[in-house]
Amino acid sequence: MSNTRYNITIHTADEYLAGTDSNIFLKLYGPLGESREVRLNPLMKGNFFERNDIDRATIEVPESLGDIYKVDVRSDCMYAGAGWRLDYIKVQRQPTEKGEAQPPESHFPCKEWIDNKRVHTYTVSSGLPISSMLEETEQSYDSGARICVPAHQSTTYTDNISVEVGYALTEITAFKISTNTQLSVQRDFNGSDKMPSLQAALQFALRTERSNSGQMPYMEANTRTVECNVTLTNNSDEEKVYAIYINRQKRIHTITMGDYCFKLPEYLNQRFDGVRELENANV
Structure with a gap:
């Protein structure tokens, strides 16, 4: 079975000091498995995780996880003023079979300051039919x-x-x-x-x-x-x-x-x- 790719969209809130230069890590959970924790920074282009930015990345996994219903987010809180105001995350699996319809896009409203090194877990709120x-x-x-x-x-x-x-x-x-x-x-x-x-x-x-x-x-x-x-x-x-x-x-x-x-x-x-x-x- 070929690798499966997931498109990630992340929005940083439009608030004072909402951006961060820290390393941000993401883990995906689906009914068919879970991914390893992935550092997003090398997958982004430009100056990412800035105030009111919409950043995109693609994560590749060896086998399909199914459609994503839960994500873990973690920051290493590197550098001074490392707090990050995360607004939302969207995850969508790329089609893996010829003729497959566009998979659903899972929406995760976060709306939270991530200013520590612990794992923050979010569950899907919309976009994924359950x-x-x-x-x-x-x-x-x-x-x-x-x-x-x-x-x-x-x-x-x-x-x-x-x-x-x-x-x-x-x-x-x-x-x-x-x-x-x-x-x-x-x-x-x-x-x-x-x-x-x-x-x-x-x-x-x-x-x-x-x-x-x-x-x-x-x-x-x-x-x-x-x-x-x-x-x-x-x-x-x-x-x-x-x-x-x-x-x-x-x-x-x-x-x-x-x-x-x-x-x-x-x-x-x-x-x-x-x-x-x-x-x-x-x-």
């Missing part, structure tokens, strides 16, 4: 547990079966809207250093859509037990084998962030859903 649709379903599935009932006997089966509820990160599917290109989340994200980026982006999208509480959804799955209690009678001359089924409520969150769409399953309550006789006892 939405979440919800679909609720129920399904019955084979738990994998088996009950063997000998010929002409009755068996009472009681057990607690462990099930997972919560967001199923390993079952995420995704595609790029502008080109309908399927992303291999199963191969490229699960167990890789990219999964935390995807998880954080989906948390941000869910929080943005759900409420303004500022609380991030808890994304890790929980293990619970489902109590199974059943008595089976076999009046035949052969042993019978039964599979135990569990009913689970399922939500599918269809989350759109810019040009990327993710389907994130969430498993809710689960309950014992009876047994099914297996025709092949070896199954």
Whole structure:
């Protein structure tokens, strides 16, 4: 995969002493990963970061990060009077595929004096479409547990079966809207250093859509037990084998962030859903 470029636009506020000669560093966050911290000064032309200036740069990364929803900004506060009044930042990914529509431009209103060396984090406020649709379903599935009932006997089966509820990160599917290109989340994200980026982006999208509480959804799955209690009678001359089924409520969150769409399953309550006789006892 070829490198992906991001166009950066930065506006310094129109205020007294708003400009700076310090080194300014930027880090980008998208659903498909995050960039390294990049020093912007060598990428600028002329006398940059001056009062009421609009400066532009291009950052190149080895793989697409997706459309940017968060940025980190840092100054080394070099020289006297190093304070910088940052007004806003805009970030737009350059198209990476032939025929791809122009990607959305993420707007980050900052409006803050940066006069220390700590990292200042900003989240997107406009320009980047973020939405979440919800679909609720129920399904019955084979738990994998088996009950063997000998010929002409009755068996009472009681057990607690462990099930997972919560967001199923390993079952995420995704595609790029502008080109309908399927992303291999199963191969490229699960167990890789990219999964935390995807998880954080989906948390941000869910929080943005759900409420303004500022609380991030808890994304890790929980293990619970489902109590199974059943008595089976076999009046035949052969042993019978039964599979135990569990009913689970399922939500599918269809989350759109810019040009990327993710389907994130969430498993809710689960309950014992009876047994099914297996025709092949070896199954």
